Amino acid sequence: MTKKIAEAWPPRAYKNVDFLNSPEARQIRILCELEETERRFKExxxxxxxxxxxxxxxxxLKEAKSRLAGLEKRFAGKKRLSQKDKEELRLAKANLRNxxxxxxxxxxxxxxxxxxxxxxxxxxxxxxxxxxxxxxxxxxxxxxxxxxxxxxxxxxxxxxxxxxxxxxxxxxxxxxxxxxxxxxxxxxxxxxxxxxxxxxxxxxxxxxxxxxxxxxxxxxxxxxxxxxxxxxxxxxxxxxxxxxxxxxxxxxxxxxxxxxxxxxxxxxxxxxxxxxxxx
The missing domain is CATH 3.40.50.450 (Rossmann fold)
Structure with a gap:
């Protein structure tokens, strides 16, 4: 064991990344998301x-209008639309509505x-x-x-x-x-x-x-x-x-x-x- 490894061993539990990402440390990770967030809100x-x-x-709205106009222009010369084209057009119209x-x-x-x-x-x-x-x-x-x-x-x-x-x-x-x-x-x-x-x-x-x-x-x-x-x-x-x-x-x-x-x-x-x- 090298000197560098010997000095770092054993690792403190709160600095052990493998442990903190393990199933056993799930409660700790949950607490972190509660406590760290609260601290920042208080600050x-x-x-x-x-x-x-x-x-x-x-x-x-401007983007939705532009997308639909682009599709209608692209499909204008087609005599028959594929199922994929129809779905793309339907979605563009739905996006404009929303x-x-x-x-x-x-x-x-x-x-x-x-x-x-x-x-x-x-x-x-x-x-x-x-x-x-x-x-x-x-x-x-x-x-x-x-x-x-x-x-x-x-x-x-x-x-x-x-x-x-x-x-x-x-x-x-x-x-x-x-x-x-x-x-x-x-x-x-x-x-x-x-x-x-x-x-x-x-x-x-x-x-x-x-x-x-x-x-x-x-x-x-x-x-x-x-x-x-x-x-x-x-x-x-x-x-x-x-x-x-x-x-x-x-x-x-x-x-x-x-x-x-x-x-x-x-x-x-x-x-x-x-x-x-x-x-």
Whole structure:
């Protein structure tokens, strides 16, 4: 055994990388994602967030229009489209239909950030928080950046989604391995939630939050805004939940469906002012 190896042996457990990455150290890694995140939030004096999320596939309206126009031009000379061409065209049209929500999210984030920055509190209150990825998450962080404010990105390590969007404030960039720890930080500091059209991940976050509030595991009052009545009423019949007796009529008051940034902004600001600022 060389002198260099002898001096380094035995390694301290908290410096043993092989152990820290082992199944036996899973609880330690979970604690790290809880404690390190909390320390950074405390250093930045962050106690309140407005969480915004939706589809990672949503793109800016201008980009969606350009992509569809490019496809239509490419297919214009074809007498018969292949199944692949048809699917590509269908997806481009769907992206264009969904694209306005990117702009809505960016505009709402901009308005809420401007409002937050106007508060006289010494704390950095009601910062925009997203999942840090593309789509609606990017729009949320982008709107805050445009307003000149900070925003949070709670990223998650996924094989098909690498890195955070460029609009997340550098000192507020996070990358989680464990979904449930990331969910904890979404809910723990959230004072409002805005949900835009999205897929399974969006539904997961929405219904988990509704369940926690319904069962009073989250005791604070959190306004939940569902943006886009065409989407929400098209994929979910909330009244049917009541008709089948699986939720109470009063549970429909846990959220509000809106179609404009002005309506969403007024509802959230009025709620937060009453429940947090005036108290």
């Amino acid at each position: 930045e004096n962050i106690e309140d967030t407005i969480v915004m999320f939706g589809s990672a596939r949503t793109m800016p 694209a306005p929500y990117y702009n809505y999210a960016m505009d709402l984030s901009h308005k809420l950030t401007k409002w937050s920055m106007s508060l006289t509190s010494k704390q950095r209150r009601f910062l925009i928080c997203s999942g840090g990825g593309p789509g609606i998450m990017e729009a949320a962080n982008r709107g805050a950046r445009k307003a000149g404010g900070a925003s949070i990105g709670l990223g998650i390590s996924l094989p098909f989604e690498q890195g955070l969007n460029p609009y997340v404030t550098r000192d507020l960039q996070f990358e989680f391995h464990y979904f449930f720890v990331r969910k904890w930080w979404f809910i723990y500091l959230a004072k409002a939630l805005v949900v835009f059209p999205g897929g399974f991940g969006t539904m997961d976050e929405l219904f988990e939050t509704l369940t926690l509030i319904q069962t009073r595991k989250v005791e604070k009052k959190v306004p939940i805004v569902l943006f886009g009545s065409e989407f929400w009423n098209g994929i979910l019949s909330f009244d049917t939940f009541v008709e089948w007796g699986v939720i109470s009529p009063k549970d429909l008051n846990l959220f509000k469906i809106v179609d404009t940034t002005e309506e969403a902004f007024d509802y959230i600001v009025k709620f937060l002012t009453k429940e947090h600022l005036l108290k």
